Amino acid sequence: MTSAVERHGAFTFKGNPVTLLGPEIKVGDTAPNFTVLANNLTPVTLDDSKGTVRVISVVPSLDTGVCDAQTRRFNEEAAKLDGVTILTISVDLPFAQSRWCGAAGIDKVQTLSDHRDLSFGLAYGVAIKELRLLSRAVFVVDANDKVVYAEYVPVVGDHPNYEAAIEAAKAAK
Template identity: 55%
Template sequence: MKVKFQGKEVTLIGNELKVGGKFPDFTATNNSLEQVSLKDTKGIRIFLSVPSIDTPVCDLEVKTFNKRASELEGVTVYTISMDLPFAQGRWCGAEGIENVVTLSDYKDRDFGNSTGTYVKELGLLTRAAFVVDSDNKITYAKYLEEIADYPNYDEILEAAKKAK
């Protein structure tokens, strides 16, 4: 898997996830400083890995999914970044984010290592999207070739609508 940041190739740590495989267990921290793992999530889920919600591309990505999440009955959208939970909570409050759950991977980098999204050179997560069905099967997996690019919102939402 080749990923670039501003045109320069970077190294992803962990194994690349593929459609048809099982989504790996992970731990991350919610805005209340509680540990969250895969077993704490249920139903159809969209997991969005982003470098930092406080950057223009990530900001728009989370806001777009927050707005469009209402199209997805029974689907939960999670955005995971290395941002501290306090910063995520402030940002969500300031931006009116109510339909996306933010999780932080700052403490153990477990989500990044488990999903192959941890960028060695940056200490951040790459931009990726995963749709996971109620049996934890991956039905959509996309690592963006350029971290600074926007994801294909329609493609991700369509994959979530088709998941069972």
């Protein structure tokens, strides 16, 4: 991994503190651009959804209980959030994401893979140095690329504050 800001103990994985790479993004910051892969292996950037409110849901792996529940919850909410783009980003391979979405009936959230170069993880400070996974987090970015909500969930097994993220997305419209 490239050299980046290291935030020791910023996240707990299975009871052990780990190091997050990258800066802590805060409300009011300009959202950093990134390049991740869609399920069909095409590159996707933040700029691709410019002009819309974006909810960026970050999970370690779709094949785990809390990550599964988090992605399903945002998929349900997407139907009620007209004009809001919801992205779920993990380091799962695009093929695995596609299979999981099909099996789970996920059709309103775009799953994206950061497996190739951790572009998103390093830009948003969610890359776990010791595991090459992403920590759990939620960001809401307005149509002008300003971060209006940022939540770094400190413990891997905890859920994010869904209601706060959804309210931030509604308020940013």
